[in-house]
Amino acid sequence: MIEVFKEKGEQVFKKVTTDPRWDINDQTLFNVFGLTYYGYCFGIGRLVCFLEPEDINAFVQEKLEELGAGKKYVSGLIEFAYSTFTQSTEGINAQLVGIGHSHFTSINTDDLVNSVFNNAKSIA
Structure with a gap:
């Protein structure tokens, strides 16, 4: 099942990072x-593929670091995102995790990808 998880996670990752709207220098984006990506991956990983959170976290960590983000920064982001599933968390950041999570069953991920760019624009 881990291969299915990685394949689905990789598809969304590539859709976002190869989109012409992607700008690695935009910290809000x-x-x-x-x-959002963490929420999506957590849904696929836990509820579809029955993976342990540590495996999901490691995958997302690797993918975000692949973009050039620092290990400590990414691990803080993942720690927060994971906490939204283990304790009551509110605010815009928790909502972003929830948006990604709400799309984990989507076959067509275009709406998810567009939400990343639209939400970044509305927050900036």
């Missing part, structure tokens, strides 16, 4: 993507 990176954060919106990271949190």
Whole structure:
């Protein structure tokens, strides 16, 4: 099942990072993507593929670091995102995780990808 998880996670990752709207230098966009992406991956990983949170976290960590983000920064982002599933968390960042999570069953991820860019624009 881990291969299915990685394949689905990789598809969304590539859709966002190869989109012409992607700008690695836009920190707001990176954060919106990271949190939304985590929510999506957590849904696929836990509820579809029955993976342990540590495996999901490691995958997302690797993908976000692949973009050039620092390990400590990414691990803080992931720690926060994971906490939204283990304790009551409110605010825009928790909502972004929830948006990603709400799309984990989507076959067509275009709406998810567009939400990353639209939400980053509305937050900026």
